[in-house]
Amino acid sequence: MPDTQQTAKVALIGLGTVGQGVARLLLEQSERITRQAGRKIELIKAVVKHLDKPRDFSLPSSLLTDDLECVVQDPDISIVVELMGGIDPAGTIVNRLLESGKDIVTANKALLAEQGMALCDTARKRGCSIAFEAAVAGGIPIVANISQCLSANQITSIRAILNGTCNHILTEMESRNVDYASALREAQELGYAEADPTFDIDGTDTVQKLAILTQLAFGTRVHWREIPYQGIEKIDLEDLHFARQLGFRIKLLATAQLLGRELELHVAPTLVRIGSPLAEVHGARNAVDVAGDAVGSVFYEGYGAGQMPTASAVVADVIDTVVGRAALTFETLEPWKLLSHAPLVRDPAAAESCYYLRLRVEDRPSVLAEIAGVLGKKAISIASVIQPPTASENNGSVPLIIMTHQTTAGAIQEATETIAALPCLLSRGVCLPVLDGEPQV
Numbered sequence: 001m002p003d004t005q006q007t008a009k010v011a012l013i014g015l016g017t018v019g020q021g022v023a024r025l026l027l028e029q030s031e032r033i034t035r036q037a038g039r040k041i042e043l044i045k046a047v048v049k050h051l052d053k054p055r056d057f058s059l060p061s062s063l064l065t066d067d068l069e070c071v072v073q074d075p076d077i078s079i080v081v082e083l084m085g086g087i088d089p090a091g092t093i094v095n096r097l098l099e100s101g102k103d104i105v106t107a108n109k110a111l112l113a114e115q116g117m118a119l120c121d122t123a124r125k126r127g128c129s130i131a132f133e134a135a136v137a138g139g140i141p142i143v144a145n146i147s148q149c150l151s152a153n154q155i156t157s158i159r160a161i162l163n164g165t166c167n168h169i170l171t172e173m174e175s176r177n178v179d180y181a182s183a184l185r186e187a188q189e190l191g192y193a194e195a196d197p198t199f200d201i202d203g204t205d206t207v208q209k210l211a212i213l214t215q216l217a218f219g220t221r222v223h224w225r226e227i228p229y230q231g232i233e234k235i236d237l238e239d240l241h242f243a244r245q246l247g248f249r250i251k252l253l254a255t256a257q258l259l260g261r262e263l264e265l266h267v268a269p270t271l272v273r274i275g276s277p278l279a280e281v282h283g284a285r286n287a288v289d290v291a292g293d294a295v296g297s298v299f300y301e302g303y304g305a306g307q308m309p310t311a312s313a314v315v316a317d318v319i320d321t322v323v324g325r326a327a328l329t330f331e332t333l334e335p336w337k338l339l340s341h342a343p344l345v346r347d348p349a350a351a352e353s354c355y356y357l358r359l360r361v362e363d364r365p366s367v368l369a370e371i372a373g374v375l376g377k378k379a380i381s382i383a384s385v386i387q388p389p390t391a392s393e394n395n396g397s398v399p400l401i402i403m404t405h406q407t408t409a410g411a412i413q414e415a416t417e418t419i420a421a422l423p424c425l426l427s428r429g430v431c432l433p434v435l436d437g438e439p440q441v
Helices: 017-028 030-037 090-099 109-126 142-149 164-176 180-189 204-218 237-245 307-323 325-333 367-377 409-420
Strands: 008-013 041-047 077-082 103-106 155-161 248-259 262-273 285-292 296-303 352-362 382-386 397-404 425-434
Touching (some): 041 307, 090 103, 090 109, 103 325, 109 204, 142 204, 164 285, 204 248, 204 262, 237 248, 352 367, 409 425
Parallel strands (some): 008 041, 262 425
Antiparallel strands (some): 352 425
């Protein structure tokens, strides 16, 4: 049990946007946080790379240092909040801090997805804990809900929007009729997207978070690179328009589905029926739909990034660590420990879904028959087709939109590869899964 009299001394590693938010809460809301923790929590050091860098929130100069050793070697510091981001040198630093007997709070999903197993093993050996609520979905308390509030359930599925940048871009494209490049540029100007947005828009950020949720919800240890994923780079304004005609919106969706003793995992832009909770998540917000065998479906929505929502989750983890809840959860949950009863990851080719295909084809008779013939040979049935009226300026090409009935990912991949070699195909276009159902046409 924690000492209810002694002040808990905390250090920050990294003082970027989120770090400044954490510092603000710890310093400005000390009375409230003390009430919640049962004893005083004091921020005594913030390790930064550049001491003289301008910051929106000014800390007392006595707190700032560029010397990591003053934290590692200080036995009075019991909790370190790692907010550097990235894998190197963050992984080496966190490992050293654990070896020195300090509890860790982190928002670093990339580090956990890459080195979570090794770091958790070190923490267990040293009697420390790692708390990481802020690493997935920012201000949404999904880690606590899966590991604690829903612990009486066998989780059966997770369907989640986990990247606010992508959701903002898709929302802007649909609502304002702007193309992908313009929406991305505006997201960068607003601070929703980095100067190099690759990890957000190519699905890397989302699949790393899915790997963490998979470990928590199912006990299945899977490296994020083993999960099929694609981003939103190929989504065209046309796709959003055609999806809406069919009764859907497109969302970058992370999916984990328990099927018997196997777990189906993937990240992809997905058609989600308009009116369903996930389809109505707009702007830079995240959402997680979790289903359990006892509770049914539970839906969480909120800001998945940003200074104060993420800082809220980080400070909550600091409080949990001081109170002792984090240690109990870490010990009981045993994250990243290999479990004999955990479901196995299903062959991605066996994943079943309906699919949306957008192709750019020659404007001539029999093209649809050629493509339908390829689909038929793979036992893929067509649910509906959209062929826009031919325009005078079409330059001999037209879009062809096909919605399929249920098929496997392997079958649709083989079919699209064959279609890509047909002379009538002028542009490969996109192939997207459809969540829960077929078009209402």
